[in-house]
Each structure stands twice: as C-alpha cells, then as structure tokens.
C-alpha cells in the first residue's frame with residue numbers, strides 16, 4: 001500500500017472535545033471483520049489521551065500528511081447509533097450555530113453513550129400480534145378474559161413486547177399465550193432490546209391499554225381548512241398555524257397527529273417548557289393510542305435514555321419534548337409540530353446556542369415532512385416568513401366552541417394608591433368574581449417577596465456584589481437572593497451601612513402579593529405558581545390540576561401561568577405590571593410584552609363564561625399598548641414589522657453576536673476590539689459591525705461582559721463572514737480567564 005492509497009481510505013471522526021472541526025484517522029489495526037460505518041462510536045487517540053468519537057465519514061480523502069495520521073484505537077458499537085440523516089442534521093446544526101461538531105453530536109446523545117464504553121446489542125424473547133389479530137372481532141374473546149387481556153396489552157403497546165414484561169404486567173399468562181398462539185393470533189419473536197438492559201416494561205407504561213379513548217371533535221370550518229392544507233401536501237412544507245388562544249390549535253394538532261400515525265409516520269411535538277408537557281401528554285394519551293415518549297430537562301438520565309431509545313428505535317411513535325428533543329433520531333418522522341413557536345425557551349442560551357424552532361424547520365426539510373408552527377402570538381420572524389410565502393399562513397380567527405374573546409380594560413394606576421400592588425378597581429372585581437364562584441388569575445412576572453430591600457435611614461439598597469443587579473427578598477427563606485448569579489445571603493436585621501434598624505421591602509413580588517391576598521380573602525383557597533413554589537417535582541401539575549377542578553378560586557403566578565394552560569373557570573385576569581416591557585432597551589422588548597399580554601389575557605373566559613382582563617399600567621397612552629389593545633396582535637405585529645423594516649432589524653437582516661467576558665473590563669473589550677479589526681476587511685460594505693460595547697447587564701457573576709454585533713442583509717452573507725472570521729478570532733491571543741462565544745440569530749441581550 002502506498003501512502004496516497006492509504007490516505008484515501010480514512011475515517012472522519014467527530015470527537016467529543018471542545019475543539020472545532022472533524023478529525024481524520026486510519027482504520028483500526030488489525031482491521032476488524034465488521035464494516036466501519038458512519039454512526040458507529042470509536043475510541044481515538046487524541047492529544048495525550050484517548051477520547052470517544054463517532055465516525056461521520058468513511059473512505060474520505062484527508063489533507064493530513066501520512067505521518068500525522070493515527071489509527072483508531074477501537075470500534076465501540078456493533079451497529080450505528082445514528083443514521084445518515086441524523087448525522088447530517090446534527091453536523092449541519094453545529095455548523096450553522098458555529099458549535100464544535102463533536103460536542104454538539106455527543107451533547108445530543110444520552111449521557112451513557114458519551115462514555116467510551118461498548119454497548120452490546122441484546123435480544124429478548126417476546127410476542128407480537130399476527131395480522132389475524134387485527135381482523136379479530138371484538139367479542140371473539142369474551143369467554144377468555146386472560147387472552148383478551150394479553151391481546152389488549154399487545155395492541156396498546158403498538159409493538160412486540162418481551163415475555164418478562166408481559167409477566168410483570170399480567171402475572172403468569174403462559175396458558176393464555178399458548179392458546180393465542182394456537183389460534184394464530186400471536187407469534188413468538190426476538191426483540192432488539194437495545195443495549196444490555198430491557199426497555200420492555202417502560203415501553204408499556206403509556207401504551208394506554210384498556211383506556212377508553214376520547215372521541216375527536218368535529219372541526220369547525222377554519223380548523224378543517226387548516227387540516228386539509230397540511231394533509232394535502234406531500235413532503236416538506238412549513239405552516240404557521242396562527243390562532244387566538246382557545247381557537248382549537250391543539251385540536252388541529254391532534255387530527256394531524258392521528259392521520260400521520262395512521263400512515264405509519266412518527267410525530268415530534270416540541271413545547272416550550274416542561275410545565276406544559278403533563279397536560280398535553282394527557283390530552284394526547286386520551287386521543288391517540290400509540291406508545292409515546294416524553295423528553296424534558298427534569299428527567300433523570302435513565303428516563304431520558306429510555307425515551308431517546310424508544311423514539312430512535314421507532315418504538316415510540318409520538319415524541320413530546322422540549323427544546324433539546326429536536327435532536328432525537330426518529331426513523332419514520334412524518335410530522336413536526338412546534339407549539340407556542342414564539343416562545344423564547346426554544347432558544348438555547350448557553351453552550352451551543354441553537355434555536356429548536358428554526359432547527360425543526362430544517363429537520364422537516366431533511367426528513368421531507370410537514371412542519372407546523374403554532375401560536376396565538378407568532379414571532380415577527382415567523383410572520384415575515386409567512387408574508388413572503390415561505391411558510392403557509394393558516395388562520396384560526398375565532399375561539400372554538402362557545403367561548404368568546406375576553407374584554408380588556410386598562411387601569412391607569414399613576415394617581416391611585418395600590419394595596420400591595422393591586423388597585424382598588426381590580427380588588428373589587430376580584431371580590432365579585434370570587435363570591436360568584438368564579439376563578440381569578442393574577443399575573444406578576446416577579447418572584448420573591450420584593451425586588452429590593454432598602455434602609456429607611458440612609459437609603460442603602462440591597463445590591464448584588466457580583467452583578468449589576470439588586471438582591472430580591474425571599475420571605476419564605478428569609479434570605480436575599482440574586483436571580484442572576486444565585487448569590488444567597490441571610491436577611492440582615494440591621495442596615496449593613498448605617499446599622500439603622502428600619503429596613504423596608506420595596507415593590508411587589510409574588511410572595512408579597514400572596515400575603516396580601518390571604519388577608520383580603522380570608523379562607524379562600526389560593527395558589528401561587530412560580531419557580532419557587534413549584535420546585536418540587538409534580539407540584540406544578542398538582543396545582544394546575546386543582547385549578548382545573550375549580551378548587552382554587554384565586555391563582556397568582558409568573559410567566560409560568562401565562563403559557564398554554566387550559567383553565568376553563570377563569571373569568572377575570574389581572575395583570576399587575578407589564579410596564580418594564582414598554583421601555584426595554586432590547587429591540588424585541590415590545591414584541592415580548594405584546595406576546596405576554598395576549599397570552600395572559602387568553603387565560604380568561606376559555607369556556608362558556610365570558611372573561612375580563614384588567615391591565616394595570618402607568619403608561620395608558622403608550623402608542624404600542626394602545627394599538628395592541630385597540631386593534632389586536634395582528635395589527636400590532638404589522639406595525640412592529642414596518643418599524644423593523646425601516647430600521648433594517650431582524651427579520652429584515654440577520655445577526656450574530658460575539659460575546660466575551662472576563663474578570664476585568666479591559667480584557668473582554670480588548671479581545672472584541674481585536675476581533676473587530678479582523679472582521680472589518682472581511683465584512684464588505686453590506687455587513688454592519690457594531691461595538692464592542694458593554695452587555696446590557698455589564699457585570700454578572702463577577703465577570704465583565706461585552707459584545708460585538710455583526711449584521712448582514714442575508715443569512716448566507718453572515719454565514720460566509722463567520723466561516724472566514726471565526727478561525728481568525730480563535731487564533732487571537734487571549735488571557736486564560738477570558739471566555740468568548742458566538743450567538744447566531746441571537747434573541748437576547750440586544
């Protein structure tokens with residue numbers, strides 16, 4: 001073999017290391033009998049040690065000189081863990097968001113697969129239904145309840161089930177199995193149990209065997225039109241399902257899910273936060289009888305791995321998950337739904353800063369399946385895509401069923417005394433509704449007791465020593481907490497500055513409003529729903545369930561309550577304070593405020609009873625607020641888009657943010673200053689470079705933060721710049737304690 005021949009037969013490997021690029025290796029020595037395939041994990045020599053990696057290319061031609069090429073140390077898997085399409089998607093994502101490909105790829109795998117240990121494929125003996133079982137009449141097994149049980153369980157699982165799991169569920173059922181086999185209704189099979197343990201029992205948990213299915217609702221004309229539009233297409237197409245809260249978007253999802261499943265496709269549903277998954281999961285499980293998998297951040301490693309494997313193995317047909325679920329392999333993917341597509345939580349805010357919503361569209365393109373983005377308050381990006389015809393715009397303009405749109409009233413609180421943040425008019429209305437047996441929801445996006453503690457004698461205020469931020473008073477723990485760096489201090493009894501005894505909480509947080517409400521409404525059950533009160537697993541679900549049953553006349557909460565929850569009994573929504581959004585520095589502040597207001601307002605009057613929303617504000621004449629209240633979200637969005645167009649801001653341009661932070665101000669600014677000099681000659685005339693400038697919160701967790709913004713008229717121009725620029729930035733000399741990263745399509749801090 002000559003050197004040149006050898007160089008052609010290289011393997012390209014994504015190595016799990018914080019370095020850009022892919023690495024080429026020679027095949028292992030001696031050559032293993034099984035073929036080397038993409039998607040197989042390997043152990044490779046790397047630096048002075050060894051790392052786990054994954055083959056992403058076979059038979060590649062390398063540019064490395066032969067003497068630098070090393071052979072792979074070992075193949076870890078007998079079969080690929082990821083298919084060609086999954087690999088392509090993950091590598092594309094890493095490239096677009098400028099992340100290290102190996103890190104991105106292994107970050108998308110269950111934790112166990114990131115370790116350099118081989119997995120042994122095992123099989124388990126099990127049972128599957130035969131085609132005859134499908135043709136069986138329902139009453140045929142009336143005399144044989146054990147056999148009927150087995151059959152129902154296999155049907156519910158939607159896949160083969162291993163014998164041990166059957167026994168775990170039904171007890172000893174050998175006789176029933178034998179009888180069913182003799183009738184030709186079931187057959188023995190070997191189940192790929194995956195990697196060295198059984199997932200069979202878990203696969204049954206949500207099979208919903210024996211649960212009576214809810215019937216599908218008859219769709220109204222708009223819902224039907226939306227459904228047909230998606231169903232009549234073939235292959236990839238992106239749709240915006242733009243429907244006011246309660247207009248029946250979820251109902252449209254359910255119909256689409258059912259028809260996709262019936263055609264043999266898998267469905268991926270992405271939701272903003274875990275808070276929404278249990279409710280949606282239940283609604284799905286009541287309607288579609290297929291094995292489902294759920295993926296979100298509060299799962300343990302093992303649960304996460306099982307869900308991943310079931311989706312990747314094609315066992316789970318419906319995957320419901322948050323942001324990171326977008327990377328889950330699904331061999332038969334036939335439909336992707338992104339619910340509440342405008343939500344900020346689809347954007348990862350550290351490490352690889354991807355947008356799961358945008359990646360979902362890319363994924364649908366690769367898998368040639370439809371993608372449905374749903375929202376009552378679509379993001380301006382998505383609306384612009386719809387206007388340009390890239391996405392098809394489907395509108396549900398009215399609430400489904402009997403519910404009517406809520407009435408929005410504005411309370412000017414400039415000249416009014418507030419009682420713990422609540423004005424007189426709101427308090428009165430609350431009493432009326434509660435006495436009438438209705439439900440009230442109060443919204444305040446600030447947790448804790450009060451956002452700051454002050455000294456009445458000297459004017460001292462509680463500030464975080466590490467951040468440009470104030471410490472929030474949390475009464476429940478008697479502590480001052482920083483919501484930005486996590487600093488926690490005991491509540492001082494005297495002013496740390498003048499030692500005066502008169503320390504006063506200033507302003508309202510949810511804890512304080514809760515206290516006030518308990519006094520104004522003695523004996524009335526109420527729940528505060530925020531991150532603090534729902535820390536315990538299952539607590540949010542428990543509170544929401546009680547609210548749905550009508551057991552909680554008063555609900556008080558943050559952002560967490562604004563989203564998607566269907567609470568039919570609410571007739572009054574009070575919004576205590578949204579004013580920060582009106583004058584935020586971020587160019588998206590107004591869009592966010594409008595979305596939040598509409599989403600919160602949408603919680604009112606979702607069933608038969610009409611709803612009222614009372615908005616407290618000190619800026620009743622603010623033009624954006626007036627337009628929103630007078631003409632609604634679509635008119636607001638249209639005007640906001642015009643402003644963005646005039647200012648050439650996204651979606652009319654594309655941005656990337658280079659962020660840096662360091663313990664000292666100079667280091668971050670200096671580094672970005674040098675990066676700017678490198679970018680200038682590459683940028684050309686159409687790419688604007690802004691900064692470097694201090695970040696909106698300049699000091700955070702003891703680090704000084706700065707940023708440099710690049711803005712281009714087209715995505716391709718921006719990506720072109722990044723390709724040439726970032727390698728130069730990486731080569732810049734920088735102090736060891738400086739951190740930097742790039743954020744493509746940034747959503748925050750602008």
Ligand code: ADP
Pocket residue numbers: 217218219220223243244245246247248249250251252400401566
């Ligand atoms: P969204 O997801 O847009 O907020 P949902 O799908 O949750 O709306 O529907 C809101 C309410 O209206 C639900 O109680 C749902 O059962 C009901 N609903 C939806 N579609 C219909 C329909 N076609 N006929 C009657 N009720 C419907």
Ligand code: ZN
Pocket residue numbers: 455456457458459460495496497498499500
């Ligand atoms: Zn003082």
Ligand code: ZN
Pocket residue numbers: 464465466467469482483484485486487701
């Ligand atoms: Zn802090």
